[in-house]
Amino acid sequence: MQITFLGTSSGVPTRSRNVSSIALRLPQRAEIWLFDCGEGTQHQIIRSDLKISQIVRIFVTHMHGDHTYGLMGLLASCGLAGNPSRIDVYGPPKLEEYLKACGRYSQTHFSYPIKVHTVRPGVVFEDAEFIVRCEALTHRVPAFGYRVEEKEKPGRFDVERAIAMGIPPGPVYGKLKQGKVITLPDGRRINGADLCGERQPGRKFVYCTDTIYCENAVELARDADVLVHEATFSHQDAELAYQRLHSTSTMAAQVALGAQVKQLIMTHFSPRYAPGNAIGLDALLAEAQAIFPNTLMAHDFFTYEIPRQASQPLATPKR
Template identity: 45%
Template sequence: MEVIFLGTGAGVPAKERNVTSIALQLLEERASVWLFDCGEATQHQILHTSIRPRRIDKIFITHLHGDHIFGLSGLLGSRSFQGGETPVTVYGPSGIKDYLTISLKTSSTRLKYDLHIHEIDEGLIYEDEQFHVTAGKLEHGITSYGYRIVEKDLPGALLVDELKARGIPPGPIYQQIKKGLTIELENGDIIDGKQFIGPSQKGRIITVLGDTRSNEKSVELGKNADLLIHEATFGGAEEELAYNYFHSTSYEAAEIAKKANVKALMLTHISSRYQGSSSEVLVNEAREIFDNTYMAHDFLSYPIPKLSRGMKG
């Protein structure tokens, strides 16, 4: 599980930051990539990474402002040319279906794969045997969602050494024991498979918020997350400006992280007024409230291992 930031700017592209898009690589978990927002030139940003567009099978749109969706129809079209044949599902606010249907039809873009579009509301929007995703409405000028991605707890490891100590050599029987079944051995002994499975591993949680003012829904979505991705369009001194434009400051993002008891906070959606080292002001402000804060930049990779956390980039 790895988060790759494809665009970390706010409003319009800047020299250092493209507009918003975040990829969640789930290659080990399910050999796929989930995309959160798709601003203009996202597919160009992808060319500078190891991401393969044909592996993108879910796209979650936070809201319908252009800096979060203007790259979507282009990416979907290019995916066809690049060998993508498996279905793609797009989740987003009301209006996303019209936007995609009209833009693809008007441009005569024909996809070689099935495209499913779900206009969502708050609550559970996706679940399978590995993950569930919930959405919550934030506070922005238009409908804007945050997404909470929860990995279900992973089964514990098979206690191979204990099995060998009982005289049970490796073989097909290990798969049955791994399932926790009760097994009768060749010598007539009965063993309970559950006794040979270690403790389950806690699933990981990632929260990706759309544009928003500071609000309690963000705390709810971020509760105990391994990583909270929160906008910090403005610095702490511009709280009134942030409020008027339905955005958040670095201080407000840190307060949300603290209240939600997250493990790490990543600041993104940074105004173009913060170029170069001036963006460090934002992360330093946030660390006054929440120490484990990082500043996202385009192409930053943040892996989230099963048992620990780390960053590279």
């Protein structure tokens, strides 16, 4: 699981930061799941090493333009990039109505099916490998945070031991790898769990924006490997945060601390902290790290590999 930040500014783009979008790459499935799609997102994807043709799911947090204005253009381009079999779009009420209106007035016709799912708190997607949940956040319009959980996987299957026990290779190995109990032709019952190492816990990725500090964010992020949380304002501008229902750097850190996450990555920064202004982004980072030391600050094209069982983050900036 790898996340790439395609836009880390709030409200409007700047010279160095586009508006909100994050790509979650799942290499084992050759899939990309997108979270939010602000204006210019498809240009950011083109500038990255991501493939538009691998996008299969898009999760939208809320209907504000800096999170949705790029969606219609991207969906149109996806059809031209290789005719995907289907794209599933998840988001708040009015999202489907918005996309239909865009298609109607722009005379855009998709060459592939798009399924829009209106989300509510709880499970919004599940298959054999992943489960995605959402929870309501606190913002000026209906907004949701998302939690992606990779399901626990069987431990390494001991092939050498299986051969030594006289278990013939074949389809039965697949069942044993899943921890199932099988009966051999000679009558022996073999428990696959006895031939596998410790089960591998799944990784957990949580995305919370836009919101002021709220308990729902803490619960959604509980024990996550990575929490991506908005930090629109400095703690020194907390009054603005309360007025506009956005988070400060310290609020993001408090969510991470309360949820006991392993890594916090802040994003969605106000342009007021651009270089040359009275308060810089380094101040926001220092504020957050004073509360939650394991905090990183995202920039456009920053890529973070979510480790399985590592105490240190594996972060690689890509420009």
